[in-house]
Amino acid sequence: MSVCVIIEMEGAHDWPETFAFTIIPAEKRPTALQPNREAADQEAKRLAERNPGRRFVVLEAVAVGMQISVPTHVSIEGKTLISGTIPALMALGDADDKIPF
Structure with a gap:
């Protein structure tokens, strides 16, 4: 089983840092788990289509x-x-x- 999340990365270079970690702002945090890589890829493409100029990254749990x-x-x-x-x-x-x- 491969679970994925999608994060909208626009402006990531401006996200706050604490110690050695970058903090994902609340409005950019994932709100759903994708059940597999294929579903995550499709959802990332759907989000990109609806939000021109924004980047959506698929992260897969390993x-x-x-x-x-x-x-x-x-x-x-x-x-x-x-x-x-x-x-x-x-x-x-x-x-x-x-x-x-």
């Missing part, structure tokens, strides 16, 4: 950072006695279905 459960204590027989969590970065195709998109 990875997710999340906590995963791992065994921390295992018996001699190989049974998990205690588990803990660690942060992990996984390609979206490798992550389980708990991701909300």
Whole structure:
């Protein structure tokens, strides 16, 4: 599954910066998730057609950072006695279905 968002980039060079991050102004933030790349491409073209001179960028999600459960204590027989969590970065195709998109 490939989820995308579209951002209207006109005037991006004037967007405020905080630390090392550029802040997307509220009126430029995405308001919908596109279910796949094809739908996002079509929507970006539709937006460009209705808003001449403006640029619409398609951003595609490729990875997710999340906590995963791992065994921390295992018996001699190989049974998990205690588990803990660690942060992990996984390609979206490798992550389980708990991701909300």
